[in-house]
Amino acid sequence: MSWTDERVELLKKMWSEGQSASQIAKELGGVTRNAVIGKVHRLGLSNRSGGGAPQQATPAAAAPAAPPKPEAPKAKPSAPVTPAAATPKREAPAEARPAAEPAAPAAPAMSAARRAIIPAGQPLPPQPSANEISPEALAKVSEIEKKAKRLTLMELTERTCKWPVGDPATEDFWFCGLPVQQGKPYCEAHVGVAFQPMSSRRDRKR
DNA sequence: CCCTGATTCGC
DNA sequence: GCGAATCAGG
Secondary structure (H helix, E strand, O other), X not given: OOOOHHHHHHHHHHHHOOOOHHHHHHHHOOOOHHHHHHHHHHXXXXXXXXXXXXXXXXXXXXXXXXXXXXXXXXXXXXXXOOHHHOHHHOOOOOOOOOOOOOOOOHHHHHHHHHHHOOOOOOOOOOOOOOOOOOHHHHHHHHHHHHHOOOEOHHHOOOOEOOOEEEOOOOOOEEEOOOEXXXXXXXXXXXXXXXXXXXXXXXXXXX
C-alpha cells in the first residue's frame, strides 16, 4: 500500500478528529499504526488541533516543529446526539450470573434494528420498559459515547466494549470500543446500564 | 497487560 | 519517503 492522495486525506481527517493512530491504521488497512504515526510526522501534523483537542497528548513532547495548522476546523457531522443513549436501555439484559455471555453485541443491536425500521431518528419510547436505570448511569453513557472508539463489528476484540450505538441500518452505527470491565463485554459505563440488579419486578407472574 | 504517540534509522 | 523497532509513557 502507498500513501495515495485519498489515503492521506483520510489520514489527515481522522487524525484531526482525534482518532488514534491504530484506529486510523485499521481504517486505512494495509498499514500499521507505526506507519500512520510516521506519516503523520512527515506531514508535520503531529499537532492535533482542528476544532477540538480531546486526546491525551504526551506531556513530555518537545516538538520543535510547530507549523501553522492549514486544516480548517471542518465541522464534524457525525451525530454526537444519539438516541441510543436511551435506546438500548430497554433491552438491558438483567443478567445476574457472571457466566456465559454468548453473542452479547448482536442481541441489543439486532433488536434495536428491527424496531428502527419504523422511525429512524425519532425516539422510540413505546414498549413499556419495566426498568429504570439510574439517571447517573445514563448520563455517564451519553458522555462516554463521545470518547467511544467507534469500532466496527470486525474491530471488536475480547477487551473492547461491545455496546452498539446508533442505527445498524445507517452509516452512523458503531460499537463503543472502550476498554471493557474485567470479564464483562462492556466498558464500565455500559455495564452500568446493561447489567441491572434483579429488581423492579418482584412479580414475575408467568 | 492493554493502549497511546515519538523517535530512530536501515531500507 | 517509508515504517519496523524501539522508546517513553498512561
